[in-house]
Amino acid sequence: MNLRREHIDLEPSLSYPFHVLATHYNFEGNPYSDSDDALTLILFHALGVHKETWEVTIASIFNLCSSGASQAKIRDILSIESPNHGRSSEINANEIARQAVDNWPREYAKAAQRFLTARPLIGGSRVDLKTRKLVGICHSLGAAALFLAAQADPTIPFKFMIAFEPGVTDKDNSQRIRANFAASAWAWLRPDVFRSRKAARKALERDMMYATWDPRCLDLFVEHALIAHPAAKHQAPFTFPGVITALSRDHHARSFMSDDLTFHGVEAYAAMTQRIPVYLVWGAVDEFANDDLRDFMTKPGRTPASVSKIEDAGHMVIQQQPEKCAEEILSILLIESKRMARL
Template sequence: MALLQQEIILEPSASYPFHVLATHYSYRGNPFGNSEDALTLILFHALGVHKETWEVTVSRLFDLCTSTSSQIKIRDVFSIESPNHGRSAELNADQIAKQAVDNWPGEYAKATQRFLTADLSLGGSRVDFKSRNLVGICHSLGAAALFLAAQADPTLPFRFMIAFEPGVTDKDNEQRIRANFAASAWAWLREDVFRSRKSARKHLEENIMYATWDPRCLDLFVKYALIDHPAAKHPPPYTFRGVVTALSRDHHARSYMSDDLTFRGVAAYTSLTQKLPVHLIWGAVDEFANDDLRDFMALHGRTPASVSKIEEAGHMVVQQQPDACADQILSILLLETKRMSRL
């Protein structure tokens, strides 16, 4: 199966000041590429990574779908990037500098709405997302973006959602307060400048926060989450040809303060679970989420369609166990396809 990918760039508009980037995935010979009843998967990444971080999972999912007798129909996949992450951060650098840094999770939701309602052309054909069968798949920060975007525009036809380690909860939840304190401290302290991508790769694979990642996901991080250092443009002898993380430490640390990662995000999630199936998937290793926090996501009117765990993974489950994530997604696609066929 030959994976096909294409980067899509929406230019800023009068109503939205940022470039919005997404990667479109399909595969050569996809029999469902024009099928109106097939599924279109919309992917949302975690804080600190990039839109291509799902690539290993997407590739395996396509492999599974082409080899399974169940004939799950996936039309295509779009992975949308937060405007201050990955290559988006490079294109938006000037505009980012003019913005406050407090609410980028909410900005990700706005970027999502911009993308899914844009006049988008792909391969000579207009993409009308409102006529598609959308499946939202998110991880951590991406959960807030998905839930808020879907709540803000109910006309977006999401049939169901899958959330890996969703990064939303009640503002006063003690476990989340402790986790956010630790995460923001780490974000302020993390190394963000490297002499080269090669040296960055070596540093990251020895760092406890990245050492558990699948090597393929780490390679993607080095390729897409790092950008040329701004000093590369300085004249000699002041040129520095190193790399820096696309997401700044400032934006990274202060994202944990966003109300969209706390009560606004969980309010949107609560509302959505009463309207459509939302499946939760956790890493079995307690990091950000312990059993109390996981239980919180299924109490007080919150009714997830299913709750499951992936072994040998913590909060960064998509980067640690990308193949297992694909397997879990497939099982939910099978379940939901059967459900929709009965409607």
């Protein structure tokens, strides 16, 4: 299976100041590339990573489809990046400096909404994504962005959604308050500057947070979530040829304080469950979400289509078990394809 990538840059407009970057994925010989009946998957990443973080899962999905091991009909996949993550943080650097730092979960939603409604240039043609059968797939912070974007514009035609470890809950939930406090403290303390990408790889594989990741996902992080250090532009002898995390510690830590990441996100989630099927997938290892918090997501008014768990994974389930996540996604796609065929 030959994975094809196309990098898309939706430029700023008079109404939206940021570049919105996405990567379009497909594979050579996909029989559903031009099928109006096939699904287009829209991916939203977690806090602190980047749009390419899904690539191991994407490759596994396409491998299973191309080998005949799955009957899911997938037209293509698009992964949208938050404007302050990954390569987006470099291209948007000047505008990011002019913006407040407390509203980035909502900003990710706005970026996704703009991308999905602006007819982006894909494969040399303007594509009206509103004519597609869209499936929203998200992880952690990406869940808030997906739910908020869909709530803000109900004309975006999501047929159903799959949320891995969604980072949303009630404002006063004590478990989430403790978890977000711990996560914010970690974000302020996490390593963010390295002498080189090679040094970063060695340091991160020894770090408790990243040591549990699939090595391929960690390689993608080193490639896409780290950017040249600003001091690399300084004249000798003060230049520093190192790298820094694309997402700043400040933006990272403050995102955990955002009401959009928590109760605004859960309000939007509740609204989605009343409109379309929303599937919840948790890591079996309790980290940010214990059973009480997971039960909160299924209370009256918040009715997911199903709740499942991925073994040997915690909150960073996409990075820890990318191939199991691919299998879970394909299983849900088949269930939903059968349901939609009956309508």
